[in-house]
Amino acid sequence: MPSIAAEDISFSYGGEDVLSSFSFTIPGPGTVAVLGANGSGKSTLMKLIAGLLPLRRGRIEIDGRQVTEDNAFSIRRSIGIVFQDPDSQFVSPVLEEDTAFGPENYGFSRTEVMSRVDRSLSLTGLQDRRRSAPQLLSGGEKERAQLAGVIAISPDILIFDEAFSMLDLEGQRSMHDLVAALKEGRIVVSITHSAEEAALSDRVILLRRGRIAADGPSEDVLSDMDLLSSCSIRPSYALRLTSALREAGIDARFAISDDGLKEALCSLL
Amino acid sequence: MNLLGAYVPGSSPLHRLDPCIRMLSFSIIFAAIAISDSICGYLLSLAAVVLLYRIAAVPLMPSIRTLWRFRAFFITVFLMNAFFQPSDDPYLSWWIVMFSSDGIIMGARMVLSVILLTQLSSLLTAVATPIAITDGLRTLLHPLSILRIPVDEASAIVSIAISFIPVLAAESSSIMLSAASRGAVPEGRKAKEKALSLIPLALPLFLSAFRRADELAAAMEARGYRGERLRRRRISLSFGGREAFSLLLSISLLIGAIALKGVL
Numbered sequence: 001m002p003s004i005a006a007e008d009i010s011f012s013y014g015g016e017d018v019l020s021s022f023s024f025t026i027p028g029p030g031t032v033a034v035l036g037a038n039g040s041g042k043s044t045l046m047k048l049i050a051g052l053l054p055l056r057r058g059r060i061e062i063d064g065r066q067v068t069e070d071n072a073f074s075i076r077r078s079i080g081i082v083f084q085d086p087d088s089q090f091v092s093p094v095l096e097e098d099t100a101f102g103p104e105n106y107g108f109s110r111t112e113v114m115s116r117v118d119r120s121l122s123l124t125g126l127q128d129r130r131r132s133a134p135q136l137l138s139g140g141e142k143e144r145a146q147l148a149g150v151i152a153i154s155p156d157i158l159i160f161d162e163a164f165s166m167l168d169l170e171g172q173r174s175m176h177d178l179v180a181a182l183k184e185g186r187i188v189v190s191i192t193h194s195a196e197e198a199a200l201s202d203r204v205i206l207l208r209r210g211r212i213a214a215d216g217p218s219e220d221v222l223s224d225m226d227l228l229s230s231c232s233i234r235p236s237y238a239l240r241l242t243s244a245l246r247e248a249g250i251d252a253r254f255a256i257s258d259d260g261l262k263e264a265l266c267s268l269l
Numbered sequence: 270m271n272l273l274g275a276y277v278p279g280s281s282p283l284h285r286l287d288p289c290i291r292m293l294s295f296s297i298i299f300a301a302i303a304i305s306d307s308i309c310g311y312l313l314s315l316a317a318v319v320l321l322y323r324i325a326a327v328p329l330m331p332s333i334r335t336l337w338r339f340r341a342f343f344i345t346v347f348l349m350n351a352f353f354q355p356s357d358d359p360y361l362s363w364w365i366v367m368f369s370s371d372g373i374i375m376g377a378r379m380v381l382s383v384i385l386l387t388q389l390s391s392l393l394t395a396v397a398t399p400i401a402i403t404d405g406l407r408t409l410l411h412p413l414s415i416l417r418i419p420v421d422e423a424s425a426i427v428s429i430a431i432s433f434i435p436v437l438a439a440e441s442s443s444i445m446l447s448a449a450s451r452g453a454v455p456e457g458r459k460a461k462e463k464a465l466s467l468i469p470l471a472l473p474l475f476l477s478a479f480r481r482a483d484e485l486a487a488a489m490e491a492r493g494y495r496g497e498r499l500r501r502r503r504i505s506l507s508f509g510g511r512e513a514f515s516l517l518l519s520i521s522l523l524i525g526a527i528a529l530k531g532v533l
Contacts, residue, residue, distance in 0.1 A: 052487050073495055081491040088484035092400050093276035093432065101400075105493035131278055135436070149492060 001028050002063055002078065002156035002187045004049060009058030011044055018044045019210045022058070026203075031188045033198035033218065036207030037232035042191045045207075046161050049189075050079050062157070077106060080155030082163040086142040087135060095137075095145055096121065096130040102153040120148040124178065140171030147178065157187045164197065176200060195222055195236040199257040206231055222256040237261075275435040277395040282511055283325040284396050290512040292405030295393050297519040301526035302385045310529040311381050317522050318388050327395045332388060343380050350376030394431055403428035429485070437478055444473050 004026040011019040019041045026032055036042045047053040049060060051072030060067045062075050083089055092098040096117050103113040121127045124144040129137065134145045143163060150158070160179070164172045179188060190201055198204050204221040206214040208231040214221045222228070225243060228235045235243075238261035245252040252268055255261040278284075283291065298321075302314045322329045353365065354372030361368040397405070406424040414420045448470055 047487065050491055052490055073493065076491060076493060079491070081488075083484065083488055083491075085484060087436070088481045089488040091429075091432065091485070091489060092398050093435075094278065094398050097398055097400050101489075101494070102492035105495070133276065133278070153493065 002185075003027050003061070004157065004187060004189075005059075005061040006045075006049070007059045007061075009048065009055060009060060011041075011048060011053065011056070013044075017210055019048075022210070022212060024205055024212065024215055026187055026189075029183070029185050029187055030203065031183055031190070031201040032203045032205060033190045033192055033201035034205050034207065035192055035195065035198040035221075035231075035233060037193055039209075040207040040231070041210040042193075042207060043161055046081065046159050046189070046191055049157075049159070050076055050081055077153065078156045079159065080150035080153060080157070081159045081161060082143070082146050082150055084162040084165060086146040089146055089149075090134045093133045093135065094130075095126065095132050095134045095148075098134050098145065099130075099149045099152050102149055106153060116152045116154070120152040123151065123181075124148040139167055140174055143167060143171065143175055144178065147175075151182065156185075157189070158182060159189045159191065161191045162193070165192070165194070172197075193233065195228060195233055195239070195256070198222060199236055199238075199260075206233070219256060223254045238264075275395065276398050277325075277327050279326055279396070281325045281327075281396065282515075283321065283392075285511065286396075286515055287507050287509075287512050288397065288401040288405035289408040290405075290508065290515055291393075291397060292402065292409050294515045294519040295389065296409075297516075297523050298389060299386060301519070301523040302382060302389065304523075304530065305382070305526050306378060307529050307532045309532050310526050311378075311385070313522065313525050313529060314385050318385055318392070321389075321392055325392060325396050327392060329388075332391050335391075336384060336387060343383070346383065347376035347380050350379055394434070399428040399432040402431060433478070433481070436481065437474070440477050440481075441470070441474050444470055444477070 004024075006025075007023050009019060009022045010017065022041075022045070034042050034045060044053065048055050049062070049067070051067045051069070054069055055067065063078060065071065065075060067075050090098050091101050099117045099120055100113050103116045108116065117130075118127070121130055124147055126141065126144055126148055129141065129145075134142060137145055146163075158179070164175050167175065182188070188201075190197060192198055199218055199222055201218055203216065204214070204218045205212060206221050206227070213231050214224070214227055222236065223239060225235050225239065236256050238255040238257055241261060242252045242255045242264050246254075250268065253260075253264040255264040286294070298314075298317060301317075305311050305314050319329065351372040352368050354367065354369060354375045356367055356369030356371040358371075359367045359369040393402070403424045406427060407420055410418075410420040410424065
C-alpha cells in the first residue's frame with residue numbers, strides 16, 4: 001500500500017527558508033490537495049518527495065523507505081509527476097516515443113514498453129494521436145499526453161503540480177474525470193492554489209510561507225474563510241456565496257464545492 | 270512550417286532506416302560535402318541532397334526559405350573570404366585587404382558547403398526523432414566509452430539540443446512579437462538599428478531557454494532518466510537491404526567526391 005511520511009523537513013534556497021519544520025503523513029490511498037499561494041513551498045515539497053531535490057534536514061519516507069540520494073531513482077519508480085507546463089516536458093516529437101520514455105528508462109522489455117504505451121494512450125484517449133507531435137496537440141490533449149507518459153510507469157503515487165491551471169473549464173473537467181478513474185489504490189496529490197480544485201480532494205494540507213497552516217478533511221479546511229484569507233487563498237465560489245447568504249440572514253449550509261452548493265441551495269427550497 | 274531541426278513525421282525509406290546506419294550514412298555524406306572543392310563535386314553533393322529530400326518526401330522549399338533569413342550571414346562569409354584570402358595574384362591589395370579570384374572561389378566554396386551541410390542536417394532531424402538520433406549516435410560512438418568518454422551523456426545532450434531548436438525558434442518568435450507590440454522592433458528601420466534592437470531580446474530568450482531546460486531536466490528525472498545507462502531501445506537495431514543500399518549510396522558519394530577533388 002503506498003504511503004508518504006514527511007518528518008520535520010526544512011529546505012532553503014540561497015539562505016531563504018522555503019519549508020520550515022514540516023511534518024505530515026499520508027498513510028494510504030486517497031486524494032490529498034497541497035494548497036498554498038505562490039511561493040508557499042508547494043512545488044519544492046513535491047520535488048523533495050520525488051527526490052528531485054536533496055533533502056538536507058528532516059526525513060521523507062515513501063512506502064516506508066527513506067528517500068536518499070542513493071535510492072531516489074528506485075523510489076521515483078513509484079511516483080509519477082505531472083508538471084504545470086507540458087511544453088517543457090516532452091522529450092520526443094512523436095507521442096508514442098514520448099510515452100515510452102519512462103518505461104524505457106526503467107528497463108522494461110520492448111514488448112512490455114509497447115504494451116504500456118498502448119494502455120496509457122488508450123486510457124487517456126490519445127490512441128489516434130500516437131504518431132502526432134505532442135507539441136502540436138491542443139492544451140487539453142497536451143496535459144493528457146503528459147499524463148500518458150507518467151502512468152506508463154504505473155506509479156502508486158500520482159502528483160499533479162498545478163497541472164490543470166492552464167486548461168479551460170472543459171479541459172479541467174476532462175482531466176478531473178481521468179484522475180478520478182486513476183485514483184483507485186493510489187495516492188493522488190494535487191498541488192494547487194485553487195480552493196475549487198482542492199475541494200475535489202478528500203484531505204487538504206494548507207501551506208503558509210513554508211509551514212503547515214492547516215491539515216484536515218477538505219470540508220473543514222476549505223470552509224474557514226479567515227484561515228484561507230490568512231494564507232492568501234481565495235475561497236471557493238460556493239463558500240463565498242453560502243457565506244454571503246448567511247451574512248444576509250439566510251440559514252444556508254456552508255459549501256465548498258459546486259455539488260455542495262447545489263445541496264445547500266436545494267435544502268433552502 | 271518546416272523549421273530547421275523540426276521532425277517531419279513520415280514513413281519514407283529514410284524514416285524507416287536503422288538509426289545507427291542512418292547516422293553513419295549521413296556522417297559519410299557530411300564528409301563527402303566537406304571535402305568537395307570543385308564545381309563537379311558540389312553539383313554531385315547538391316544532386317545527392319535533393320535526391321535525399323525526394324526520397325524522404327520532405328519539402329525542400331520551406332527549408333530553403335528558412336536559410337534565406339540567414340542571407341546576411343552567408344554574404345558576410347563570402348565577403349570575408351573574398352577580401353581577406355591571401356593570394357599571389359590579387360586584383361586589389363591594401364593593408365590586410367586582398368581581393369582575388371582565389372578569395373572569391375574560397376568564399377563561394379564556404380557558402381556552398383555551409384548551405385549543403387545545413388540542408389543535410391535539417392533533413393536528418395526531419396527524418397529522425399531526437400531519440401532515434403541519440404540511439405544512432407550512442408551506438409556509433411560506443412567504442413569511445415572504452416576511453417571513458419561519456420558517450421551516453423553526450424548523445425543525450427545532442428538529442429535534447431536538437432529537440433529544443435523548434436521550441437526555441439517558436440519562443441523567439443513569441444518574444445519578438447511581444448516586444449514588437451510594445452514598440453521594441455518597429456518595422457522599416459535600418460539594418461544596423463534593427464540588429465541592435467534585437468540585443469535586448471536575447472536576455473528573455475536565454476532566460477526562457479534556461480527555465481525550459483530546468484523544467485525538462487526535472488521532468489526527465491521524474492520519469493526515471495539517469496544518463497541513458499538503463500534505457501532499453503524500443504526500436505531494435507537491424508541491418509537489411511535498405512540499410513545496405515543506404516551505406517552503398519553514401520560510400521559511393523564519398524568516393525565520387527574524392528575522385529572529383531580538384532577536377533573543375
